[in-house]
């Protein structure tokens with residue numbers, strides 16, 4: 001039997017992903033040890049797990065380096081890889097929003113040419129150009145997005161909000177909602193055919209667990 005390989009995101013989603021997989025019997029004792037190792041194997045069940053940077057998970061799955069991946073919906077929308085999204089895992093819940101100082105709301109609503117800072121240029125472009133029909137200038141950043149309006153790099157940001165604390169502590173507010181987000185399970189297109197039985201059984205077991 002070949003290994004069924006999982007690309008898991010290190011970071012925020014890692015622990016909850018392993019807790020869920022354990023509930024359906026997909027365990028990996030090795031992974032519980034504190035180490036810098038990136039690949040873990042369960043020989044008995046022929047399972048392989050590797051830890052990747054969250055934004056790279058769709059790439060590993062698209063190329064078939066992993067059969068299955070777990071990733072935030074935001075990364076799926078941004079990366080636009082050719083994958084099957086098979087399951088909403090119900091954790092990692094947050095929202096993609098347009099945020100900024102309250103004073104900027106008027107400019108935003110009046111369709112003025114505003115600057116938008118974001119880690120998610122594809123999501124922002126799709127939202128403003130295709131959904132709102134509004135021309136904006138996009139500025140790509142890699143983190144601490146809330147800083148941009150504070151130092152006049154941009155009028156607004158497109159970013160993730162979970163508790164709202166980061167916005168609040170920086171004097172920013174949600175101006176528009178783009179979409180809700182959560183962790184998703186994705187599957188490589190070929191893997192779904194060659195490992196159909198194991199993968200559909202896993203999906204069914206996870207669905208039962210999530211209900």
Ligand SMILES: Nc1ncnc2c1ncn2[C@@H]1O[C@H](COP(=O)(O)OP(=O)(O)OP(=O)(O)O)[C@@H](O)[C@H]1O
Nearest residue numbers: 010011012013054055072073074092093094160162
């Ligand atoms: N407060 C939050 N901030 C950011 N992401 C969150 C939050 N809550 C849930 N998530 C979800 O968790 C996913 C993984 O977040 P994580 O911070 O681990 O990775 P990342 O932001 O892509 O990577 P990095 O922080 O290393 O650039 C996000 O893509 C998102 O779907």
Ligand SMILES: O=P(O)(O)OC[C@H]1O[C@H](OP(=O)(O)OP(=O)(O)O)[C@H](O)[C@@H]1O
Nearest residue numbers: 143144145159160161162163164165166
């Ligand atoms: O609504 P909250 O609960 O405050 O969470 C939202 C914040 O968390 C994320 O940043 P992250 O911690 O990933 O760091 P980053 O700014 O470096 O991307 C996100 O980009 C927001 O800044």
